[in-house]
Amino acid sequence: MxxxxxxxxxxxxxxxxxxxxxxxxxxxxxxxxxxxxxxxxxxxxxxxxxxxxxxxxxxxxxxxxxxxxxxxxxxxxxxxxxxxxxxxxxxxxxxxxxxxxxxxxxxxxxxxxxxxxxxxxxxxxxxxxxxxxxxxxxxxxxxxxxxxxMLLTIMTIVTVISGIFSLMAGRWLTRIIMNPISSMISTMEDIEQSGVPKKILIQNETKDELHQMASTFNRMISKLQENIDKQKQFISDASHELKTPITVISSFANLLRRRGLKNEEIAQEAIETIYSEANRMQDLTKTLLSLAESEQLKDTKMDTFDLVELCKSTLLQLQNVYKREIILQNKKSSVLVMGNELKIKQVIIIFLDNAIKYSSEKIIIKIESDQEIATLKIKDFGIGIREEELENIFERFYRVDKARSRETSGGTGLGLPIARNIVKLHNGEIKVHSEENIGTEVEITFPLEQNFKE
Ligand SMILES: Nc1ncnc2c1ncn2[C@@H]1O[C@H](COP(=O)(O)OP(=O)(O)O)[C@@H](O)[C@H]1O
Ligand SMILES: [Mg+2]
Known part of the structure; x- marks a missing residue:
């Protein structure tokens, strides 16, 4: 029924x-x-x-x-x-x-x-x-x-008329209620059959619960559409990124095949290029995997660890590799936070790596904490980011001025999205302050150990 x-x-x-x-x-x-x-x-x-x-x-x-x-x-x-x-x-x-x-x-x-x-x-x-x-x-x-x-007759007539009126009013009322629901059902059936997200046509702006339900549904569809679009964009960007090194490898391999073996100089260059492009590809696939992982961090194991200790060790490692001046400034000797130490280390490396890549002077790391949060600041005095670019840098594959970035770093534009995913998992926040040609300061906040809510 x-x-x-x-x-x-x-x-x-x-x-x-x-x-x-x-x-x-x-x-x-x-x-x-x-x-x-x-x-x-x-x-x-x-x-x-x-x-x-x-x-x-x-x-x-x-x-x-x-x-x-x-x-x-x-x-x-x-x-x-x-x-x-x-x-x-x-x-x-x-x-x-x-x-x-x-x-x-x-x-x-x-x-x-x-x-x-x-x-x-x-x-x-x-x-x-x-x-x-x-x-x-x-x-x-x-x-x-x-x-x-007479009384009995009047009562019978009133009862019958009320019954009829009630049936009619009921039909009218249920039609009012059911119309938007039916339209929603048919839209959902459409979506089910075609697999394409579609919005419900909202006819009257009554702001009642049904209107609310329809607009919630439409908002959900918008989100879904947005995600599908992002996914598509991601796949196309990822394949584009992978295509470039493969094209280079393939053309140099071809060069080797045709002339390389006779000409030692060409052979040397081809092999070097193939080797470095293959490495780049390997790095890229690793980063892609890391990004995919950072998007599904639901059940990551959380533990208490000392942020100061972690920064110190990470800084030492990078200093050894890059031979850059990195200064750690911390008021407290230990700041305990709750999280996955390895993931937070990855975040620190991502931001330090950027600071190293996009500046040539010293880099300052500051750790501060108050009653509720711990703040980690990484400051460089490098090329900076234009204000209008600031909102984009967390997009996947986004690099300010691609040619320049690649020249300096061979970066992928995936570092910041990974960092953002990880920080989000820790209920933290990232703020970037930057001025072109002056420098960049990244501010990451985490809730302290005792304030952490899963
Ligand atoms: N400290 C910085 N100084 C200047 N530009 C930066 C800095 N950090 C990030 N950026 C800009 O944001 C872009 C995205 O960063 P990221 O996601 O780490 O990708 P990449 O692999 O290029 O480092 C970079 O390409 C760069 O243009
Ligand atoms: Mg980076």
Whole structure:
């Protein structure tokens, strides 16, 4: 069953149940009060007769005395202790079939009779504290019957109309709710079949939950599209990067094949180039693997380690290789942070490597910490980065001024994206301040060990 039909039926059924209960209650109360009222009137009548007239022992009274108390279909009887009628006035023959009855106590009875309710009230007649007879008044409640019928008819009509209205309103309401959902479902089916992300057409800007759901879906699709585009860009960039060394290798191999072996100079050059390009390729593939790894660092093992210690050892290693002046400035002798030491080392190397590549003077490393965070600053006095390039340098394969970068370094443009992924995993942040031809300062912040949240 469709959800719309289900909602509709449930609401209508519920409404009908409520209506029937309320109607039943109204009907019951109406009947109760009306009958009560009638009873009181007739009872009052009997007492009035008793008050106004003193009955003789014989119970025989003038009928004229009773007529003023008659209503449209009724009788008044005076009954002796043997339940025999002594005096009777009546204007409805059918009513006469009700049996007379002597009683010492007041009683009121509803007697159904020829499709009508008949009210019979019996009040004892007392003379000198002795019950000598009963006055019995019978009345046909014809007005009650017709009012009851009318009430029942009105209630039935109201219930049926409410049911129909509820069904109609339900259909209208569910259509309003279901329309955007149906459109979403069909868009999703489209996506499923074609495999191409697609947005939902949002018709009304009502800002309700459905609108919210559709715009969330659209935002998700945008993100997905963005990721797919990035992925495509990445593949094309990666293959381009790999193609360049392969082309060089292939053409030099060809040169070797055709002439190289006869000419030792050419052979030497070709072999050198092939060797260095092959190395470049090897580096590139390693970096690519490292990037892929940095993008899925979910379950990396985290431990407490000393940032100062790590910087010192990394710095020594690089100093030995590059023979550059690198100065470490730290106020505290140890700063404990939580993380994966190897990955953080990789980050430090990436930034130090850049500082070494893009500057020729000294490099300063500063470690600071306060109550909550540890900050690592790497400062160089090199070529710097133009302001408009700053937002791009974390893109994969992005290099400011490609030709120059390659000349200086043979870099890949993958260092910063890897560093960013790793720092993000550690809930840290990277800020780059740079001015062209003055220098660059990179600021990496990590939450301290005790503030680290997984
Ligand atoms: N310290 C720096 N000084 C000047 N330019 C820098 C520095 N660090 C990064 N860059 C610029 O950002 C680009 C991206 O850096 P990175 O991702 O490490 O790639 P690369 O492999 O080229 O070093 C570099 O090509 C360079 O143009
Ligand atoms: Mg780099």
């Amino acid at each position: 469709k959800i719309t039909t289900k909602i509709n039926l449930i609401i209508t059924a519920w409404l009908l149940v409520i209506l029937i209960v309320i109607n039943g209650l109204v009907f019951y109360l109406f009947m109760k009060t009306t009958v009560n009222m009638e009873e009181n009137t007739v009872n009052q009548k009997a007492h009035e007769i008793l008050q106004k007239h003193i009955f003789p022992e014989s119970l025989i009274v003038n009928k004229q005395l009773l007529y003023p108390y008659m209503s449209y279909h009724s009788y008044i009887r005076i009954i002796d202790p043997n339940s025999n009628i002594v005096t009777e006035v009546s204007n409805d023959k059918l009513l006469n079939k009700i049996k007379p009855k002597f009683t010492k106590k007041e009683e009121t009875k509803l007697i159904p009779f020829s499709e009508h309710q008949n009210l019979v009230v019996r009040v004892p007649i007392k003379l000198n504290q002795k019950v000598i007879g009963t006055i019995e008044i019978g009345e046909l409640l014809s007005g009650l019957e017709s009012r009851k019928d």
